Amino acid sequence: MPERSHTVVESPVGRLTLVATDGVLSGLYMTEQRHRPAEDTFGTPDAAPFTEAAQQVEAYFAGELTDFALPLHLEGTPFQRRVWSALRAIPYGATITYGQLAERLGNPSASRAVGLANGRNPIGIIVPCHRVVGAGGSLTGYGGGLDRKRRLLDLESGVGGVF
Template sequence: MNRRHTVTDSPYGPLTLVATDAGLRGLYMTDQRHRPPEETFGDPDPRPFTEAIRQLGAYFAGELTAFQLPLDLTGTPFQRRVWELLLTIPYGETRTYGELAALLGNPHASRAVGLANGRNPVGIVVPCHRVIGTGGGLTGYGGGLDRKRRLLAFESGAGEADTLFAADFGRPR
């Protein structure tokens, strides 16, 4: 499978985008847990990422609340079901791991949901940052709890003015 990648700046640090011919395969932050080795990202080539970068810029400008990008997610059937549920969490809202487990038909699977959530290869676009612990606590995030806190604050309207960044967003590195 032909893979390509590019790195672009964001208000949350550099983002590495990885794609196949089928769609976006990865969106990785610096120091992200479960980040694959760079040699698996394919050749550097910013051309396949024009639309993804445009939509990310609109998201960071507060103009886009749901991404419309072809995705090429690989994972176990359970992980894929969890990631599909993440896509249903509305912008600015959160769900708990337990709520997602119940929606999957197994209310005792919150830990498994958390593990699948942590393996999400396309953060931000597949909004794993919108999942919180019971009682509203911020638990685990592959990109770090500070980034999770900032993303949730941004989506709730209480975050920093990331819109100032949007004009410069998308410059490949």
């Protein structure tokens, strides 16, 4: 059975719970996040596996990091993992629509399925599901809340005074 541990770090968008499976980052969850697993699934409290992840998250919010370099343990269906991999290819500061992401995955009619997989992303911010927007650029469907999505996009676009 995999060993799970977690820690909580403060951020400008609230407390973030980092979860590791066998020492590899497998979750980053915001408070009051849709699809957030139950606390008892996060394992034992232990900050040791999260030193690098916590430093990179802090650097991201300071505007000093645009690309995370961390090993990730993504648990999901093959389709979900394909979507999450495609999310990691969206450049810092850019956005893409659900339809465009479905096209990139070779299935232009799968925008709804892409949206559902996006919403189940277990490693928010690092796997940048906040960079996916609705048709016409509308802010839709962010499990962490639209205010947080706007703040993350503003950070990445260089809008001053976000944090």
